[in-house]
Amino acid sequence: MAHAQDASLVARDDIPKTFDDVIPGGQDFTRKEVMIPMRDGTKLFTVIIIPKGAKDAPMILTRTPYNAGERAGNPKAMTxxxxxPLADAAFVEAGYIRVYQDVRGKYGSEGKYIMMxxxxxxxxxxKTDETTDGWDTIDWLVKHIPESNGxxxxxxxxxxxxxxxxxxLDPHPALKAAVPESPMIDTYMGDDWFHYGAFRQMMLGYVHMQTVQKGAGAVTPTDTYDKYEEYLRAGSVGDYIRSRGLEKLPFVARMxxxxxxDSFWQGxxxxxxxxxxxxxVPTLWEQGLFDQEDMWGANHAWLAxxxxxxxANNWLVMGPWSHSQVNGKGYNVGPFKxxxxxxxxxxxxxxxxxxxQYLRDGQPAxxxxxxxxxxxDDRWDAFDxxxxSCAKGCGTALTPLYLSKGASLAFDKPADAQAADTYVSDPAKPVPFLPRPVLDPFFGYGTDFAGYIPWSSWLLHDQRFVxxxxxxxxxxxxVLTSAVRVQGTPKVDLRAMTTGTDGDFVVKLIDVFPPSVPSDPAMGGYQMAIAMDILRGRYRESFExxxxxxxxxxxxxxxxLPNVNHVFKPGHRIMVQVQSTLFPLYDRNPQTFVPNIFNxxxxxxxxATITVxxxxxxxxxxxxPVVGKSTTP
Incomplete structure (x- = not known):
């Protein structure tokens, strides 16, 4: 009889159709997955996490293109x-209801996905956009989540x-507080796609990953380990795009x-x-000082x-972080702790x-x-x-630090009638933005991968490599004999000639450490770029x-240049580097004027010979933006 029962096992399936894990002691939260209807009938996949026993609880909403089901964390956790996710622990431990939603067209949500x-x-x-979808989502939440305080x-x-x-842009009345962190605000002037007209071609892998399918995609396939070599061999960035079929992606074609x-970007x-x-709506804007992707958005939105x-209803925080690092741990960026x-x-x-304060009528923040x-100084500073310090309209005027003879910098204006320095910018040998090999930032290499410098810390990489x-x-x-403190946005005023008819200009502001740092020997002579950016020369008079x-x-x-709040300490030096390429992060300028560099x-x-x-x-x-007492080098 036993043998007959055992034999019958082959007719069965050891994987049941349904099975619910039993967690000892139960969970202290409820996780719901719902499809919330928008005004046009499109339904958006939404995950709602409610603390057990919640009553009159505020809700915090995140709308994402990055898979709300995964963004919501571990559904099998006990607590x-x-x-x-780590950054949300403080909110849910304080009794908040946490909500994550896929934007239309991505992952579990219906509809068509339009990048940005x-x-x-x-x-x-x-009649719909991210504004109406946010409005409709909030309206549904306050009407259907009885544990909330509205x-x-x-x-x-x-x-x-x-x-x-x-x-x-049109907030629902129940939206009482907002925290945009490293937001994509103006993707032409200084966020993801361009910086002052120069195209950030290494972001093409991200576009490919986001737009080839509704769910998770893969970065652009390649047979070349070093992105520097891959882009250089391809020719123009347009040639690279066409060689990989990326022009078929609507967002790439629009770029x-x-x-x-033009009006496309301005709009x-x-x-x-x-x-x-x-x-x-009370709004707290967050920006990373070393954000390698969205350096522009938060601070310019706050200024506007x-x-x-x-x-009165807008605050600004800028911390020592790379892109989106506030979602993880903030002990360091690269070697800087x-x-x-x-x-x-x-x-x-x-x-x-x-x-x-704003969701619970709590104590003022x-x-x-x-x-x-x-x-x-490695500390937080508070400002009104x-x-x-700025060019106009604030407390202290900017202080010029002039390029001077003998590869020096001086606060005194040059007295020479004719003085210049030259270099040859060769598009066949562009200056890399990182030591080679340069790996794809979206491929998923770990921080301990042999020879790999993490994408998240490239802005703080030692500039001695160039x-x-x-x-x-x-x-x-x-060598500085006393501290030089800078607070604000440095401004480049570069006077130059070129033998070409177009060209890019890169300027880096660098803190050079003393030759020997006994407390941290690896930092001896380190060249820490505290701010850098690039301008495409054809846009020197008008970006349009x-x-x-x-x-x-x-x-x-x-x-x-990007914002700085820094002190050049005694024993350090201030350095400025000038070059014409940051490759392959930015596409190469042909240095011959053409209507569209993509082509x-x-x-x-x-x-081209560049004369500074x-x-x-x-x-x-x-x-x-020098503040307080400074010493003339």
Missing amino acids: IGDAV YPPRGPLNPT RVGMIGSSYEGETVAMAL MAHPAY QDLARLMAAKPSN LKAAGHA WEGDTARFYNRQMVLPFFE KLARVNIYNTG DWPT DGRSDVLTYETP HPTAIPANTPQAYAFE AKPGDYQP LRSDSQPSAVWL
């Missing part, structure tokens, strides 16, 4: 703190930060059709749109809203009190209007306004209307 879904208007003739906060980083900003800052600048219709008269876990401090000592980490190249000009001060550069004619190239031909790529002027009539300088 709610372990169930959600434009606001309703000239670029979007439909108040909602929104939070999200990067693309998720953009969906927070979009909700602020290629709009290389200048998606959320800082401009929010300033034209500012909300009264301040200029529109809405400083900070005072404790700065991300944990931000989430628990800034964001949570902010939400408590008592946040300074602006909180910015001091990367020289920002920047404290110092000494013949196509990089280096200027530095003598590019013009050829007149060959061998002095031109002014003016642009702002440049091999013959357009020509070496530093005379009394044509002085080149980086204007520094």
Whole structure:
């Protein structure tokens, strides 16, 4: 009889059709998955995590293109703190209801996915966008979650930060607080796709990953280990795109059709749109000082809203973080270690009190209007306004630090009638932005992968790897005898000539450590870039209307560097590097003016001799936001 029973096993399936895990002691939360209808009938997949016994609880919503089911954390965890991502633990432990939602067209949500879904208007003739989807979602939540108090906060980083900003264009009455973190605000001027007109071609892998399918995609296939070699062999960035079929992706095609800052990009600048219709929702803007992807958005949105008269309901935090690092741990970026876990401090000592005040009528958060980490003194600084030093309209004027003779920097204006330095920029040998090999940032290499420098820390990589190249000009001060403190946005005023008719200009502001640092020997002589950026020369007069550069004619190239709150300490030096390429992060400029660089031909790529002027009539300088007492080098 037993043998007959055993034999019958082969007719069965050891995997049951359904099985619910039994967790000893049960879970202290309930996880719900629902499809929330939008005004056009499209339903969006939403995960709701509710603490057991919750009553009159606030809700925090994140709208994401990155899989709400996974973003919501571990559904099998025993405790709610372990169930959600690290950055959310403080909120759910305080009794908040946590909500994650897939944007339309991605993962579990219905509808069509449009990358950076434009606001309703000239670029979007439909009746829906991220603003209406946010409104409809909040409206459903406050009507269908009886455990809530009817108040909602929104939070999200990067693309998720953009969906927070979009909700602020027409906020639901129940949206009482917002925290856009490293948001994509103006992706032409300084966020993901371009910087001052130069195309960030290494982001193409991200676009491929996001838009080839509804769920998780893969980065662009390659047979080349070193991205530097791969892009260089391909030719123009347009040649690279076409060789891999990426022009068939609608978003890539749109970028290629709009290389200048025309109405397509201006119509998606959320800082401009929010300033034209500012909300009264209390908003805490977060920005990483070393954000390698979205360096522009939060601070420019905050500045635009301040200029529109809405400083009273907007706050700004800039911490010592790479992109979206506030979602993890904030002990360091690369070799630079900070005072404790700065991300944990931000989430628990800034964001949570902010939400408590506006979502629960808690004690005032008592946040300074602006909180910015001091990367020289290794501490948080609080300000009533920002920047404290600027070109005009604030407390202290910028101080020019001039490029001077003998590869030096000086606060005194040059007296030479004719003085200049030259280098040859050869598109066939572009300056790398990282030591080679440069690996794909979206491929998933670990931080301990042999020879790999993490994408998250490239902005703080030691710049000695290019110092000494013949196509990089280096200027530095003598050893400082007292501290030079900078707070604000440095401004580049570069006077230069080129033998070409187009070209890019990269400027780096660098803190050079003493030759010997006994407490940390590896930092001896380290060149720490505290700010850098790139300007495409054809846009020196207008980002909307590019013009050829007149060959061998002095031109002014003016642009702002990212925010700094730093102290150059005694014993250090201040350094400025000037070059024409940051490859392959940015596409190569052919240095011959063509209507659209995406379509440049091999013959357009020509070496050019760059002459950086530093005379009394044509002085080149980086204007520094120096505050307090400073010492002339």
